[in-house]
Amino acid sequence: MLLLPFKVKNTVQDTLKHQGLRNKLVALLKDKGIEDENVLTAISKVPRHLFLDSSFECHAYQNKAFPIGANQTISHPFTVAFQTELLQINKDAVVLEIGTGCGYQTAVLLEMKARVYSIERQQELFKKTKLFLPKLGYRAKQLIFGDGYKGLPEKVPFDGIVVTAGAPFVPKPLLSQLKIGGRLVIPIGDDPQIMHLYIRKSESEFSKETFGEFRFVPMLADKN
Numbered sequence: 359m360l361l362l363p364f365k366v367k368n369t370v371q372d373t374l375k376h377q378g379l380r381n382k383l384v385a386l387l388k389d390k391g392i393e394d395e396n397v398l399t400a401i402s403k404v405p406r407h408l409f410l411d412s413s414f415e416c417h418a419y420q421n422k423a424f425p426i427g428a429n430q431t432i433s434h435p436f437t438v439a440f441q442t443e444l445l446q447i448n449k450d451a452v453v454l455e456i457g458t459g460c461g462y463q464t465a466v467l468l469e470m471k472a473r474v475y476s477i478e479r480q481q482e483l484f485k486k487t488k489l490f491l492p493k494l495g496y497r498a499k500q501l502i503f504g505d506g507y508k509g510l511p512e513k514v515p516f517d518g519i520v521v522t523a524g525a526p527f528v529p530k531p532l533l534s535q536l537k538i539g540g541r542l543v544i545p546i547g548d549d550p551q552i553m554h555l556y557i558r559k560s561e562s563e564f565s566k567e568t569f570g571e572f573r574f575v576p577m578l579a580d581k582n
């Protein structure tokens with residue numbers, strides 16, 4: 359009988375080396391202006407290299423975006439940190455994410471002890487991430503295959519909503535699904551997008567603030 363060598367599938371491996379790289383990444387994010395300790399602590403815990411194809415592993419803790427399949431990308435760590443900081447979430451906050459992608463932002467929110475719902479419109483990514491996150495011990499309240507333009511009316515209201523794809527405009531359902539005091543963080547525009555923060559002040563009033571240019575893949579309707 360011929361014994362073939364086999365490769366053990368390297369699924370969950372996080373080493374001291376990776377922790378060291380994460381600490382450096384956190385220092386870089388601080389330098390770039392991220393101040394929220396809860397956000398920085400979460401980023402120091404999530405093993406970003408495991409969310410990427412192994413060929414990108416050595417770059418996982420640089421401030422870079424990478425392909426994650428289905429023509430989509432994992433956001434830059436700075437972008438994830440910036441959006442999460444704008445959300446200002448506390449433990450047990452109910453958060454809706456639009457654009458699950460590979461689940462990295464989801465994991466950061468879960469590290470912050472939020473209750474996370476996340477919607478992804480690409481079936482391939484949805485299926486992959488739904489299997490992958492629990493392997494790392496990350497349990498979202500629900501991962502949904504659907505169209506983020508509609509939000510998630512059955513789970514309203516949300517303390518925070520974060521959109522991780524570039525939206526052409528602010529979808530009305532997302533504003534209406536916020537709690538009073540709730541925050542919607544959404545990049546709006548073509549390329550680049552401008553980061554927007556909407557805060558619900560009352561049933562019908564919202565404040566709006568903008569925060570510079572970012573680059574995201576487009577938020578698309580009609581899931582496939």
Ligand code: SAH
Nearest residue numbers: 432457459460462463479506522523577578
């Ligand atoms: N949060 C992700 C970022 C992924 S990139 C991460 O940390 O990896 C943006 C994601 O938004 C892509 O996976 C894309 O498929 C998804 N997307 C685009 N339009 C969408 C829509 N209308 N509803 C839900 N997801 C959408």
